[in-house]
Amino acid sequence: MSMEEVPKKSWWRRIIAGAKTLERPKKQRGKLQRDHSRLLAFWLYTLLFTILFFACIGILLALNTRSIVNDLERESVQPKVTSGGDTGINVVAGNNFLQSFIQTYMTVVNDAQKLEEREKQLQVYMVKTADGEQTTSIFSVQDIKGNRTLKSVNLYNTQTTKEGTLFQYKVSYVNELPTTKVVEKVVPAGKGKTKKVKNTVKTTQAVSQEALLNIPVVSNGEGYAVKEAPYFTEIYPLQAKVTQKKSEPPAEYDGTEKKDIDTFVVDFFSKYASASKADMAYMMKEPESLEGMLAFDNVVDTYVVKTKTGFQVQATVQFRDKTVQIPTSESFTINIIKKEGQYFVTKLSHERSE
Template sequence: MKASIKTLKPKLQRFFFQFKKPKKDSRKLPKAKRSSGKGLRVLLWMLLFLVVVASPLAFIRSGNALLSSKDNTERLEEVQANVGMDRQSYSREEVEIYGNQVVDAYINIPQDGEERQDTLDGLESYYAEDVPIPSYQDLNGYRSLDEKTLYNIEEHKDWIVLQYRVDYTNVTIEEVEKEVEKDGDDDESKTETVEEEEENTQSALLNIPIQADERQYSVVEQPYFTEIPSLMGEGEKITDSMEGQEEVSTQEVQEVKTWLEDFFTTYANDEPEDMEYIMEEPQTLGGLQSFVALDDPTIYRDGEQQYVVKTGATFEDEDIKARHQENFTLEIEKKDGRFYVNEFNNTLGGQ
């Protein structure tokens, strides 16, 4: 019986085992490393977004740049049209050299007939075709250039006019009858014809119209004289620009005035390196002039321990003792018990 139970038990176990739910395999598949595909996609979308946004901006900027360039080009062409010259065709140095040569050939008129013709031939070489040259027929003298200075350059549409201030001397030759010494016992006086010269100095503007063609120049119309314009104007005297503002007390005025007298004495006599300890930008007269006196300084407050000084100062020439007055504006500051010049100007119209 026991044997039968033993043999039955394995059979029963096999019978019921077939109905038992199998256990899930607890092993896990290894996790794969995350791919960077998502990050790459984000990066690509960002780049695409930037391209979409930047393209119109770049187009607008390029359009603006093109318009600006076009505007500048048109403006340059307008300026060139207004001033009347292609600046690439004109060289200031060359124009002045050429003009000097023309002035010499035009103003100088030799006394000798053959030399005059040579001068005219030389002058004609500067002229454009069919521009008439001067006539030296029936002259009763000659002309010499004393001095020339390029005064101005007028600009026209297709040419320029060189304006030279010229100082020259006209020499007039006149034939006069003069008595000569008697010869021997002959009582009759003798006369003979002699030439007398009379000089007359003139000053004027000589205007020379010239034109350039690939840096080659020619006189395109007859030169002409005009009066030298006056450069005298009616300006207004520069005055104290801080007049009416707060001035310092009487005690401070005296302290600053005493310092100013010492300062200007040093300024007149010493060298710039000697002023480094009291000036932001050291400068002096280096003994050229001597300081004589202050002329009515006015001292304004410009902050705590800071002042603006407006003053005249009289100086004297060391050689001939000629005196003159100069104006000054000083911005000074009191540091560690002594004054220091932050700014120094030769004018009353400073700050």
């Protein structure tokens, strides 16, 4: 090989090597640009869909919250009636509804204008027909001779009817009948003499009465209305002879701790009468007390029963009014355990357990 061939060959190789070197960066740059574009697009779309998703969730939650708030606001203005059976009559609300109705119904003044106003006021409380018209007035009063005045009214009983509730009120009222009577009066007749003169004067004959005023009431779930005309009946007694079957009581405890338990019961109710609620916390789980309203007198009797965790004590306790010393007897049941060597009340109820 001659010296001229060596440089020529080296020159040719350098050209080929340079061409290869120039091609590689182009491929790498193109590949890197494509990968970054796809990755960027992926994250942009992901972010966009995430924002849209949470925006939809936020709108739904806002609508639901607004609906709940509206329901609560409606309930605060118009409570949902639930008591009084399936008729949806709440006795407390129904009683409040009827107060002004009863006052207006029971008050009758023998004056044409006032009787007309009374009729209009009472008609507002009545049930309307399906077309919005009220039923024929049942409160028109004609050809009366006197007045009626309400003295007192008390809710006596309620009875569930097919369509609503019958409210019964014990009413005391006075019927007043204007009348006249002849009155004799002694008047001077001159020269030291007197004579009797008869005069006719106006007076009022008042007759007090008591009766049950019966008012049928219905509800549409939003309010109340009087269904029919009120009517009077005689007052019937509410007292009845009620008998209860008594189960066989558990065996009374008469062990070594009986004397200590009786001592604790006296101490406990003495503090229950005089101590504050906060001070009772070291003697009972759910503190309560009379806080000096009454004075402790004595424990009339106790019945102690052994339980799995401690003892149950049924007791009759007598307290007295501090001023006039009137006694008050109350039945209690307390559950006690031993806690750090001392008796401790875990539960107190204001009745004897069966």
